[in-house]
Amino acid sequence: MSRYSRRDQQIETPDNISRDSTKDRIEMFFCLMPVFGLIPSAIALVRQRSSRKVRDVSQVAIAMMLTWAIAYGAMGGVTTEGETLQVTSELIKATLSSGYFAICMYLMYRLYRHQTVALPWLKDISVSKETRSAKRDQKPDN
Secondary structure: OOOOOHHHHOOOOOOOOOOOOHHHHHHHHHHOOOOOOHHHHHHHHHOOOOOHHHHHHHHHHHHHHHHHHHHHHHHHOOOOOOHHHHHHHHHHHHHHHHHHHHHHHHHHHHHHOOOOOOOHHHHHHHHHHHHHHHHHHOOOOO
16 A cells, blocks of 8 residues: 555646657757747758658747748838837837747747647637648548
């Protein structure tokens, strides 16, 4: 008879934890690096030898980078008439950059915890593509 309760003896791992290889995890961390992660992300997408998870993380990293770059570039083109507008524009650009870096760090933390690394709006797009392809692949029963 054990002194530990039955509940403590039955340790179960959550279903969402997946054990990726160390090489894949390091590659995913490099892809999620702010700004500089664009290069490993592009390489992972071009290479056909990358795992599916690495390519998914690369797509997320590139989508975030492009969103940040477009928003930051759009703020750079604003003509400023006075100091107040210029300060406001610079504050918005700083907030965008800080948010981008914070999201990258949060996704790295999720990767460290073996959780899924995805953006909600990007995941919805991929789910809708999967359902359309699944419906297309189904053959009608006659």
